[in-house]
Amino acid sequence: MPRAAATPGPGTTRKFWRWDGTLWGRHGRSANPATWRVDRSGKEFAAVFTDRPLLHIGANVDPFVLYIRNYFLGADENRTFAPTSLATNVANTEIGLRVDEIHRALGASRHYYRFQGWSDGAARSRTLSLPRAGGSLSASLGSEFPLSAAVAVPDSGTITVTPEATDSLYLEGASVRLATAPSPGWEFVKWVGSIDSREADTTIAINRPTHVRAVFSQTSEVRPGEPVGVSFPATTYRFLVYDRESGYRVEPPADASEVRISYQSTTPGVEVDLFVRAGSENLPWDYADDGRTPEFRADYRSTLPGSAEAVVINAHSDPPLDPSDTYYAALVVYSPRTRIEGTISTQIDRGPSSRLSAAASPRALTFVSPPDAGPATQTLRLTNTGTSSFHYSVSPDRAWLSATPADGTLAGGSTADIAVGAIAAGVWPDSHGGLLTISSSAPNSQVRQTVARVPVTFVVTPSTTDASVATEPSLEAVLNRASVAVGAAPSANLVLWSDDLALGTASAERAGREGSEPLPTVLQGASVTVTDQFGAAGLAGLVHVQPDAISFIVPEQVSLGTARAVVRRAGTASEPFSVEISAVAPGLFSANLDGTGTAWGDAVRVDAEGMYSYHSVADFDAPLGSRQAVPLSLGEESDRLYLRLTGTGIRGWTQELEAMIGDVGVAVSSAAPHSADPGLDAVVLGPLPRTLAGSGEVEVVLIADGRPSNSVTVSIQ
Numbered sequence: 001m002p003r004a005a006a007t008p009g010p011g012t013t014r015k016f017w018r019w020d021g022t023l024w025g026r027h028g029r030s031a032n033p034a035t036w037r038v039d040r041s042g043k044e045f046a047a048v049f050t051d052r053p054l055l056h057i058g059a060n061v062d063p064f065v066l067y068i069r070n071y072f073l074g075a076d077e078n079r080t081f082a083p084t085s086l087a088t089n090v091a092n093t094e095i096g097l098r099v100d101e102i103h104r105a106l107g108a109s110r111h112y113y114r115f116q117g118w119s120d121g122a123a124r125s126r127t128l129s130l131p132r133a134g135g136s137l138s139a140s141l142g143s144e145f146p147l148s149a150a151v152a153v154p155d156s157g158t159i160t161v162t163p164e165a166t167d168s169l170y171l172e173g174a175s176v177r178l179a180t181a182p183s184p185g186w187e188f189v190k191w192v193g194s195i196d197s198r199e200a201d202t203t204i205a206i207n208r209p210t211h212v213r214a215v216f217s218q219t220s221e222v223r224p225g226e227p228v229g230v231s232f233p234a235t236t237y238r239f240l241v242y243d244r245e246s247g248y249r250v251e252p253p254a255d256a257s258e259v260r261i262s263y264q265s266t267t268p269g270v271e272v273d274l275f276v277r278a279g280s281e282n283l284p285w286d287y288a289d290d291g292r293t294p295e296f297r298a299d300y301r302s303t304l305p306g307s308a309e310a311v312v313i314n315a316h317s318d319p320p321l322d323p324s325d326t327y328y329a330a331l332v333v334y335s336p337r338t339r340i341e342g343t344i345s346t347q348i349d350r351g352p353s354s355r356l357s358a359a360a361s362p363r364a365l366t367f368v369s370p371p372d373a374g375p376a377t378q379t380l381r382l383t384n385t386g387t388s389s390f391h392y393s394v395s396p397d398r399a400w401l402s403a404t405p406a407d408g409t410l411a412g413g414s415t416a417d418i419a420v421g422a423i424a425a426g427v428w429p430d431s432h433g434g435l436l437t438i439s440s441s442a443p444n445s446q447v448r449q450t451v452a453r454v455p456v457t458f459v460v461t462p463s464t465t466d467a468s469v470a471t472e473p474s475l476e477a478v479l480n481r482a483s484v485a486v487g488a489a490p491s492a493n494l495v496l497w498s499d500d501l502a503l504g505t506a507s508a509e510r511a512g513r514e515g516s517e518p519l520p521t522v523l524q525g526a527s528v529t530v531t532d533q534f535g536a537a538g539l540a541g542l543v544h545v546q547p548d549a550i551s552f553i554v555p556e557q558v559s560l561g562t563a564r565a566v567v568r569r570a571g572t573a574s575e576p577f578s579v580e581i582s583a584v585a586p587g588l589f590s591a592n593l594d595g596t597g598t599a600w601g602d603a604v605r606v607d608a609e610g611m612y613s614y615h616s617v618a619d620f621d622a623p624l625g626s627r628q629a630v631p632l633s634l635g636e637e638s639d640r641l642y643l644r645l646t647g648t649g650i651r652g653w654t655q656e657l658e659a660m661i662g663d664v665g666v667a668v669s670s671a672a673p674h675s676a677d678p679g680l681d682a683v684v685l686g687p688l689p690r691t692l693a694g695s696g697e698v699e700v701v702l703i704a705d706g707r708p709s710n711s712v713t714v715s716i717q
Contacts (some may be wrong), residue, residue, distance in 0.1 A: 088132055145207070246610055263342060284297045432520075477497045640687035
């Protein structure tokens, strides 16, 4: 982004007034110098100088939104970006000025400014007699960020925020105390989100958008040197899983180098297995293809024959030890027809870790180039974050990807700059994914370990001389893909409808994308560019394209407000289509993908023994368009039933998140980005109140920060 400074020529009495032209950036019209964003060809700008007297209106923020009344011809009130300068020798001698009490920082989604006062002490909305000789006036704006604090599991505890802000906004640098109180039977474990702390009562400084969750648990903590007695009652089940409130947890200190979790039974002739997960207290499982053998998903496991099990976690484990994690242990007991007694214990070694560590910046790279030219190289900085030197190597996984130097030696705390390049020759126009794997080894050691992985996206744009395209695409509608209604948010999944959008049909998955790779930005010769109201443009990730529709993801960095979507296809571009971007635009997917009727998702029932069973909410074997709801049972009185739904445009919520099933309010257990599908949000509702029993087919609506989603339905027996 070029930076321009306007200076009057020698011998002139004129002074800089404002910038004019089509090239504008994130600054006020009278900011000097100013930074410009060049996101397309044909832009131009000009500096305007004048010898007229000027009133300069500025602030400690550039830019800020200013409303001016009775100054511009033909408009009672004009909205402009300040700082700005007004000529004072005009017909109107009195004008009005107004600044919003709170407004969102331009180009940011969760940064706000609060008006604090004018330099002359006047009110926020004020009148002003223009000084004929010119002058200056300044507004003071306080930088604020939102703070949201919630418990990870409903009813597991409470959080007290001091001081409490009614709008959840705090001045930058403010100190805020967060104090927790666990519910009976629960214990505070840690904070997750913007802070990582195990202090139940902590004070933080607000210097960025801060969103924290307090994790409480009903698991039993196991401390070094303090074995915990374990007793399992006799039962007729083939196996039982003891996790969550029946499980255990270990909280390693910051200097832990190895954690050993052991279980020893004192009851002979029994079979018990030990499973450990980092950061999650439940042990997911499902039956194998034979329908009888359980398969458990855990980070670590010990499944030796008998009932003596041990898991060791250190720098060489996969995944390696992270002392900031909480490790949850679950026990699985097989054919427990007799009472089982035993102990679970932990041993923690402390001291420096021998694991080599490094960090790569940036964490991802993107190249854009036509097929007949090569993009400029980019710099990847590798930092040895440890104290010992190591030998490193950088390995590209694609022929078009290069890294120079490919290897070297780094002393502790030092850095190395690696030139990363992409070669367009011979690469088909499309979006291609690659990966740089950075591995290291200690001096004189043949043992290598991966210290960083950097995904690389290479967008080869179609040639502008491609004669296969005869018509320009035109846009008809841009809708939320879940609700099939107007509504967009950063990272939301939208669908764009029209004719002649793509040369054919393709999906990101069928284009060879792995689940961890970024979405392609070009498919079948088509791409979508989203430009926000401040001129910042970004290529959208594409989920699916076909000649009459494109499913894409709104770029995460897009600013809130009115944006423009443009489809480009092999050298042609559509007319811009306006898209209103909000912080949230909640949409729930339906089983028939039409935004109404039966929900897309499933239900999970947890019985009194902690056993899980999964139930579909719709008949997904039926053809698309004719899928009906499958009745759900709330089960026994002691059972808990949860709904797992899929949506989009939800993750940006900051104030409140609630759900209604029929006319009954239901807790939202979690709402977070889907782990495998970009743009999709996974929503868990429940446990469902038993008052819903016998409701039949009822509507489900999610409300995020006061904005309701479309309604989908479930059937409850």
